[in-house]
Amino acid sequence: MRRAQTSKLTWSDVTPEATYLNRRAVLAGLTGIGALGAIGAGLPAHAAGPYSTDEAPNTFEEITSYNNFYEFGANKTDPAKYAHALTTDPWSIEITGLVERPGTYDLADVVQGQDIQERIYRFRCVEAWSMVIPWLGFELAGLLTRVGVQPSAKYVAFETLHRPEEMRGQKMPLLKWPYVEGLRLDEAMHPLTLMATGLYGKDMPNQNGAPIRLVVPWKYGFKSIKSVVKITLTAEEPPTSWNRANAREYGFYSNVNPDVDHPRWSQASERRVGGGLFAKRQPTLPFNGYGEEVAGLYEGMDLAKYY
Numbered sequence: 001m002r003r004a005q006t007s008k009l010t011w012s013d014v015t016p017e018a019t020y021l022n023r024r025a026v027l028a029g030l031t032g033i034g035a036l037g038a039i040g041a042g043l044p045a046h047a048a049g050p051y052s053t054d055e056a057p058n059t060f061e062e063i064t065s066y067n068n069f070y071e072f073g074a075n076k077t078d079p080a081k082y083a084h085a086l087t088t089d090p091w092s093i094e095i096t097g098l099v100e101r102p103g104t105y106d107l108a109d110v111v112q113g114q115d116i117q118e119r120i121y122r123f124r125c126v127e128a129w130s131m132v133i134p135w136l137g138f139e140l141a142g143l144l145t146r147v148g149v150q151p152s153a154k155y156v157a158f159e160t161l162h163r164p165e166e167m168r169g170q171k172m173p174l175l176k177w178p179y180v181e182g183l184r185l186d187e188a189m190h191p192l193t194l195m196a197t198g199l200y201g202k203d204m205p206n207q208n209g210a211p212i213r214l215v216v217p218w219k220y221g222f223k224s225i226k227s228v229v230k231i232t233l234t235a236e237e238p239p240t241s242w243n244r245a246n247a248r249e250y251g252f253y254s255n256v257n258p259d260v261d262h263p264r265w266s267q268a269s270e271r272r273v274g275g276g277l278f279a280k281r282q283p284t285l286p287f288n289g290y291g292e293e294v295a296g297l298y299e300g301m302d303l304a305k306y307y
């Protein structure tokens with residue numbers, strides 16, 4: 001089976017990685033240098049779209065060496081050490097539950113025809129560190145629309161691959177396997193919500209959730225489930241791994257909220273990974289800075305109760 005071609009031409013094809021560190025300079029270069037004009041036509045339509053942040057992305061090295069992916073162990077360095085053992089081709093996703101066209105779809109079919117874009121998002125872990133990551137991905141809404149959501153569906157449940165032979169952390173009871181996550185349907189349909197197939201213009205590194213993972217930038221990192229093999233549309237709120245492990249510390253919503261502290265980590269500020277030992281912590285923003293886009297989803301809800 002052919003490896004899904006998930007990445008169109010992106011910045012990284014025309015510019016060295018270093019230029020990511022100043023996106024404005026890249027943009028200036030593209031408009032200023034005629035030779036890049038023809039190549040520019042092949043860039044994703046919305047590479048500089050309204051959803052990307054102007055903040056400097058973390059380096060590829062930082063993004064791929066400091067990870068949470070308990071399927072490979074509980075330490076930040078375990079995924080980079082052990083995730084190479086994961087076979088990501090062939091890969092399929094079962095899409096089931098309250099959908100018009102349930103089935104097990106090959107990754108190539110899932111991705112085919114979707115509008116793959118580069119989105120530079122802030123990413124905030126509940127452990128109070130953050131990164132800026134140039135994802136490649138498409139809106140989950142595009143996929144859900146294609147399979148057809150039945151009117152009774154209210155939630156979307158996600159499941160990660162369970163393959164202990166390749167995922168050594170699954171031989172340990174770190175969590176109940178497989179890892180599961182969930183979103184309310186309106187959250188899943190929001191244009192900020194991505195199915196990501198790569199970063200820095202390359203296919204997704206295994207430690208970041210190859211070959212396809214969820215990215216929900218206004219929620220704590222653990223909602224962004226990796227290496228997805230199953231998507232189920234449901235009428236009831238689905239279980240989520242961290243809520244099941246510790247309901248007092250992790251709720252279903254898990255929106256980034258500087259006003260609601262986690263019992264072990266203040267959520268008021270964060271440390272940008274790679275900022276250096278003496279870098280100042282920066283304040284954490286409501287909804288991780290995406291409030292303008294998503295606050296309306298939670299109108300009238302007590303976000304201290306529904307944490």
Ligand SMILES: Nc1nc2c(c(=O)[nH]1)N[C@H]1C(S)=C(S)[C@@H](COP(=O)(O)O)O[C@H]1N2
Pocket residue numbers: 063066067068069070071124125126160179207208209220221222223224225226227
């Ligand atoms: N399947 C799975 N998905 C997961 C996790 C995990 O352990 N298993 N960790 C989560 C957490 S806590 C974070 S912060 C992000 C980390 O994503 P990154 O390594 O790409 O930065 O992945 C999330 N998705």
Ligand SMILES: [Mo]
Pocket residue numbers: 068124125126127220221222
């Ligand atoms: Mo996290």
